Amino acid sequence: MNIDRWTRRIALLFAVLTVLLSGCTTYVTTQVTAFSAWNGSDATRTYAFARRQDQQNNLELSAYERIVANELAVHAFREVPRDDARYLVELAYGIRSDIVTVAEPVYYNAWPGPYWGRPFDPWGPWGPFPATYVNQSYPVFTHLLGIRITERASGKEVYNVTARNFGGESSLVRAMPYLARSALADFPLGNGAVHTVKIPIGNGGTPANEVSLPAAPAAASAPAAGPAAGSAAAPDGQAGQ
Template sequence: MKIDRWTRRAALLLATLTVLLSGCTTYVTTQVTAFSDWSGNDATRTYAFTRAADQQNNLELTTYERLVGNELATHAFRQVDASEARYLVGLSYGIRSDMVTVAEPVYYNPWPSPYWGRPFDPWGPWGPGGPFPTAYVNQSYPIFTHLLGVRITERASGKEVYNVTARNSGGESSLVRAMPYLARSALADFPLGNGVVHTVKIPVDKSGGTSNEVATTGAAPAATPASGAKVVQ
């Protein structure tokens, strides 16, 4: 009877934890750095995308331009033919992989429960080690850094007026899946001041896509002047 009572309590505890965890929101956190000499207004926000000669038939770039174009539209930008555009918008992007090593605990359980969880888990939810860490082992995991740069220049003069870079890192190995968060973060609160660095947090919705909610924090001036800004390839 005591075993049954403890089993029921454990089941209720696990059910409660499941409900609580299901209500948690996962965020994608992106660092954004902007350099700006912006003086445009809504009436003159016409633009066209510009590409290097070897990018003319790049389907990947077309996909990313569409995402950035959607975000530009929320700031009253209107895409037109290049010959009519006041601004030219160029994109740069990339992904880099690294390995990180984390020390993870090895657990020991002084009170094994041979009846809990049979037949699948006779030692309880912690495994044979139990809930008390006695040692640590190093585990290595891949981490991926995703990057998007958006550079806006005046078509007539070639003058750079806005240069923003968005960067985030995590376990996502696909740049395509990371790009909606990068595009939205890069153009959040447009136009940012010159030399501003801040963090943008975007929640992931239940289907795994971007949410409409955007939170920005921690704006701070950067040390590098706008004239020294470069788009990272």
């Protein structure tokens, strides 16, 4: 679905507000749009993933297919070899970055307290100074996942759903579980359905993005005699996005 310029600006503004309030945010909000010719008459939902020739060895796509497969299984879909599948499932995905500038108020008081103004007036006779505004720029990312289901024998498209969300998360990998779960929530949606899915952070199909590392083991005490015990160096690594 195309988003015109003003709609996109409004969406990005909401995304900036999400970034600014990320410390209080507990949900990932995703917009889902579906087009459907699903008749619900299939007794066995067997499928295989479809790939273009240049995607055969794509490791990123393989990772996303596993995430989507977990969500399809919730709706009684079973992955089988391509020649045995009734449906073919094809994925499209992407991430886009934007910079949005927001004017934020800054309050300035030339006379810090204490004040001895009118009773119960903490500002005294001068009152607070009016706010000035400073432009602040924030990165905002759009994450997208499309899932297209066709009948293998006829090539007929029976379901096409797109999930899109905005936020400060710069990794599509970490956003993908929320996109996949949102895209297939309430499957099958009606033709032309548009709705919003809210998923608690950490419940997008995988653990929360934050990774807790175990504490380093305490160093062993050196014996009274003999060489001092050497401490093993901790691995120099960082959790990938």
